[in-house]
Amino acid sequence: MSQTVPLSVPPQPGPWAVELVGIDKRFGPVHANKAVSLRIRAGSIHGLVGENGAGKSTLMSILYGFYQADEGQILVNGAEVRIREPKDAIALGIGMVHQHFMLVEEFTVLENLMLGAEGGALLKDGIRKARAEVERLEKAYRLDVPLDAKVADLNVGIQQRVEILKALYRGAQVLILDEPTAVLSPPEVQDLFRILDALRAQGRTILMITHKLKEIMAITDAVSVLRQGAVVASFHTQDTNEAALAEAMVGRRANPAVRRPGAPAGAPLLTVEDLSIFDERGVERLKRATFRVRAGEIVGVAGVAGNGQSELLEALSGMTPFQRGRVHVNGRDVTPESPMDPAQARRQGIAHVPEDRLRRAVVKPFPAFQNALLGYQDDPAMADGPRLNWKRVAAATARLMEDWDVRPRQPSLRTSLFSGGNQQKLVLGREMERDPNVLLVGQPTRGVDIGAIEFIHRRLLAMRDAGKAILLVSAELEEIMALSDRILVMCDGAITGELAAEDATEGLIGRLMAGITDDMEHGSRADAAGGAA
Amino acid sequence: MDDTALWIVSLLASTVRLATPLVLASLAGFYSERAGVVDIGLEGKMLTGAFAAAATAAVTGSPWAGLAAAIAASLLLALVHGFACITHRGDQVVAGVAINTIAAGLTAVLANAWFDLGGRTPSLDGGQRFLGLHFPLAEAVRGVPLLGRFYGEVIGGQNLLVYLAVLAVPATSWVAYRTRFGLRLRAVGENPAAVDTAGISVPWLRYRAVLITGLLCGVAGAYLSIAQGAGFQENMTAGKGYLALAALILGKWRPYPTLAGCLLFAATDALQARLQGVALPVVGAVPVQIIEVLPYILTVLLLAGFVGKSIPPKAAGQAYVKDR
Numbered sequence: 001m002s003q004t005v006p007l008s009v010p011p012q013p014g015p016w017a018v019e020l021v022g023i024d025k026r027f028g029p030v031h032a033n034k035a036v037s038l039r040i041r042a043g044s045i046h047g048l049v050g051e052n053g054a055g056k057s058t059l060m061s062i063l064y065g066f067y068q069a070d071e072g073q074i075l076v077n078g079a080e081v082r083i084r085e086p087k088d089a090i091a092l093g094i095g096m097v098h099q100h101f102m103l104v105e106e107f108t109v110l111e112n113l114m115l116g117a118e119g120g121a122l123l124k125d126g127i128r129k130a131r132a133e134v135e136r137l138e139k140a141y142r143l144d145v146p147l148d149a150k151v152a153d154l155n156v157g158i159q160q161r162v163e164i165l166k167a168l169y170r171g172a173q174v175l176i177l178d179e180p181t182a183v184l185s186p187p188e189v190q191d192l193f194r195i196l197d198a199l200r201a202q203g204r205t206i207l208m209i210t211h212k213l214k215e216i217m218a219i220t221d222a223v224s225v226l227r228q229g230a231v232v233a234s235f236h237t238q239d240t241n242e243a244a245l246a247e248a249m250v251g252r253r254a255n256p257a258v259r260r261p262g263a264p265a266g267a268p269l270l271t272v273e274d275l276s277i278f279d280e281r282g283v284e285r286l287k288r289a290t291f292r293v294r295a296g297e298i299v300g301v302a303g304v305a306g307n308g309q310s311e312l313l314e315a316l317s318g319m320t321p322f323q324r325g326r327v328h329v330n331g332r333d334v335t336p337e338s339p340m341d342p343a344q345a346r347r348q349g350i351a352h353v354p355e356d357r358l359r360r361a362v363v364k365p366f367p368a369f370q371n372a373l374l375g376y377q378d379d380p381a382m383a384d385g386p387r388l389n390w391k392r393v394a395a396a397t398a399r400l401m402e403d404w405d406v407r408p409r410q411p412s413l414r415t416s417l418f419s420g421g422n423q424q425k426l427v428l429g430r431e432m433e434r435d436p437n438v439l440l441v442g443q444p445t446r447g448v449d450i451g452a453i454e455f456i457h458r459r460l461l462a463m464r465d466a467g468k469a470i471l472l473v474s475a476e477l478e479e480i481m482a483l484s485d486r487i488l489v490m491c492d493g494a495i496t497g498e499l500a501a502e503d504a505t506e507g508l509i510g511r512l513m514a515g516i517t518d519d520m521e522h523g524s525r526a527d528a529a530g531g532a533a
Numbered sequence: 534m535d536d537t538a539l540w541i542v543s544l545l546a547s548t549v550r551l552a553t554p555l556v557l558a559s560l561a562g563f564y565s566e567r568a569g570v571v572d573i574g575l576e577g578k579m580l581t582g583a584f585a586a587a588a589t590a591a592v593t594g595s596p597w598a599g600l601a602a603a604i605a606a607s608l609l610l611a612l613v614h615g616f617a618c619i620t621h622r623g624d625q626v627v628a629g630v631a632i633n634t635i636a637a638g639l640t641a642v643l644a645n646a647w648f649d650l651g652g653r654t655p656s657l658d659g660g661q662r663f664l665g666l667h668f669p670l671a672e673a674v675r676g677v678p679l680l681g682r683f684y685g686e687v688i689g690g691q692n693l694l695v696y697l698a699v700l701a702v703p704a705t706s707w708v709a710y711r712t713r714f715g716l717r718l719r720a721v722g723e724n725p726a727a728v729d730t731a732g733i734s735v736p737w738l739r740y741r742a743v744l745i746t747g748l749l750c751g752v753a754g755a756y757l758s759i760a761q762g763a764g765f766q767e768n769m770t771a772g773k774g775y776l777a778l779a780a781l782i783l784g785k786w787r788p789y790p791t792l793a794g795c796l797l798f799a800a801t802d803a804l805q806a807r808l809q810g811v812a813l814p815v816v817g818a819v820p821v822q823i824i825e826v827l828p829y830i831l832t833v834l835l836l837a838g839f840v841g842k843s844i845p846p847k848a849a850g851q852a853y854v855k856d857r
Contacts, residue, residue, distance in 0.1 A: 102726055104719075104723045104724045106847070115720050115733075118713040118716060123710075123716060124711065126713075
């Protein structure tokens with residue numbers, strides 16, 4: 001993105017378009033929204049940032065009528081309203097563009113626009129009216145879309161425009177955008193921002209969920225930060241900066257854990273050079289990552305979720321092929337030409353604890369002892385010839401449960417019946433018991449209770465002290481700072497900085513997470529927009 | 534020459550008669566499946582409709598009462614299907630198979646219990662059935678070579694339900710592609726989440742589709758027992774529900790191509806009946822069994838790829854769970 005987005009003049013303080021007052025929502029034991037209050041000015045662009053699971057999407061789903069809040073009020077244009085289903089939201093002039101588009105791919109653009117707003121029992125009259133109205137909207141907002149093309153044939157950027165048009169066609173005055181830029185290439189992001197700017201200029205109100213702080217700085221008028229279901233900060237965008245937002249997102253430590261430095265690190269066990277991953281659209285998701293992890297050290301990877309950390313872990317564990325660079329591990333060279341699959345990675349002494357435990361690390365309906373073997377099912381010690389010896393597996397699992405304090409100690413209990421912390425201990429135990437040289441671990445304590453967190457941290461440090469190399473990816477800055485000997489910070493797929501643990505402060509890490517690599521105070525909105533690529 | 538012409542006319546007339554229940558049933562399947570509800574239970578609903586029609590016509594003496602009873606019985610089963618698959622998000626195929634099993638057993642048992650004729654209903658006389666309609670001038674033009682007989686026996690001379698089936702095809706096409714209901718119906722079969730976010734009730738839309746399916750299956754059933762036939766026999770649908778489903782797949786879930794599929798199956802069936810015992814050139818007389826399997830071989834061959842890729846509605850077979 002080399003050009004600055006042309007911005008209209010920020011709106012004068014006007015009336016509130018939407019007010020959320022004390023919104024509270026629980027899903028079973030999960031407290032998704034905790035007494036959230038949020039006010040959005042009419043004719044403004046309001047950003048909503050927060051980590052995954054911070055409650056942003058739940059909040060917006062409540063506003064759009066997908067969920068009902070347990071408590072709290074919603075006011076639209078100053079009047080209290082009840083939104084029971086999307087139909088109510090639409091009638092109130094609220095439109096939503098979902099992260100995963102709600103389009104019928106087999107339909108034409110026009111049919112998609114008309115769905116739910118057909119204007120009569122027969123399509124004929126509606127079609128004529130829709131064409132005229134859509135053409136007017138297209139002109140007003142420079143939203144060019146081919147009305148008669150099949151949606152499946154359009155690229156993602158155009159499909160998103162269709163979604164925006166769909167909301168406008170239904171008369172949306174308030175537009176909710178859920179991570180609108182997640183699927184867009186940089187030029188498409190530029191186009192989107194131009195459209196949003198035009199919408200704001202015409203007095204429409206926009207609520208935008210995003211992970212990307214540069215975009216917040218580039219386009220919004222105000223921004224609210226959600227953390228663990230609560231609004232922790234609200235700013236006028238001009239009064240804040242990316243570093244402050246990043247800090248608010250990940251939070252400050254209440255009582256900092258005391259870091260326990262290890263012995264000086266030894267020889268590098270994992271060397272990564274120039275590693276890049278391109279997605280199917282050719283966008284570089286991981287950009288020339290270069291670093292080393294040595295024996296006896298924990299290298300932490302910090303960053304706002306979705307900035308390349310997951311891709312890094314997946315590339316190193318062999319789950320995703322990479323297109324450029326070289327990984328050297330335990331005497332083996334891995335390149336795009338000679339890739340390594342996860343089984344080979346395990347044989348190479350690389351253990352992997354994936355970020356998403358339930359999707360990638362365990363099979364929920366399996367009994368614990370089967371999950372304790374998963375990935376190591378070729379171990380000859382657990383088999384008699386081709387037949388797995390389940391008795392031996394169960395006995396080994398019982399030992400593992402003892403050693404890792406997995407409760408209840410029932411190897412045959414269904415894995416889904418264990419708590420998150422105990423599932424995680426089972427997975428960590430499985431991966432670490434095999435004495436790997438290199439441990440890749442993602443979000444080791446996500447969804448884990450406090451007691452288990454301490455236990456897991458102790459075991460990671462013990463492994464480090466035993467001279468192993470550990471790469472730790474975590475969304476918890478506190479965890480990164482408590483455990484790591486060195487910290488890598490990622491932003492937008494690239495490593496923006498490397499800090500020794502002694503030098504790391506939250507402020508410094510926060511700036512690097514926002515992609516600010518010099519120590520200058522960051523500049524104006526226009527500057528931020530200019531660098532948003 | 535004249536013999537050949539007569540043979541062709543009778544073949545065509547027979548094709549139309551055999552195609553009618555297939556057309557009605559496959560259009561029934563069209564509504565359900567385009568709404569995202571796979572319906573393997575067309576067979577069962579048709580069979581139940583056939584039984585209800587014959588039993589009611591036998592008792593009341595009115596084909597109209599029979600038709601109404603067939604529709605009511607089939608609608609009831611459609612509601613069961615909807616209740617299982619839409620309200621309770623059950624597996625659509627399993628629910629459909631259950632309906633077929635229930636229908637096969639229940640109709641035979643009830644027929645035996647009520648009429649004691651070995652699983653049949655009493656034979657119906659003309660007044661209790663839908664008979665062929667006599668078109669004006671049919672007798673007058675009968676003498677016109679070819680066209681006269683064609684007019685009298687293929688175009689005309691069919692019963693009311695045949696014409697209903699013929700009209701159902703353009704009507705379905707019109708509903709599906711020209712009305713608001715049709716747009717929503719097609720949308721909910723492709724992406725129910727899009728329908729839901731547009732503020733439209735997914736369950737209510739699917740229920741309506743399933744009810745139309747029930748209605749058409751009821752008519753198809755009535756056709757078998759009180760129009761084409763003169764009474765109910767055990768398992769008289771004999772796989773027509775599945776054949777209708779095959780025609781729907783062949784027709785790629787579109788009304789007119791589906792009609793073509795039905796006509797093709799019906800023509801093969803009509804031909805099959807006429808080839809039995811006939812000595813063919815070169816091969817001579819072919820055993821009846823081989824001729825009887827012709828329609829099915831044709832089905833397998835066509836479905837195996839002669840019609841190109843047939844892609845079902847994307848959400849077909851999946852219960853809609855509002856979850857994000």
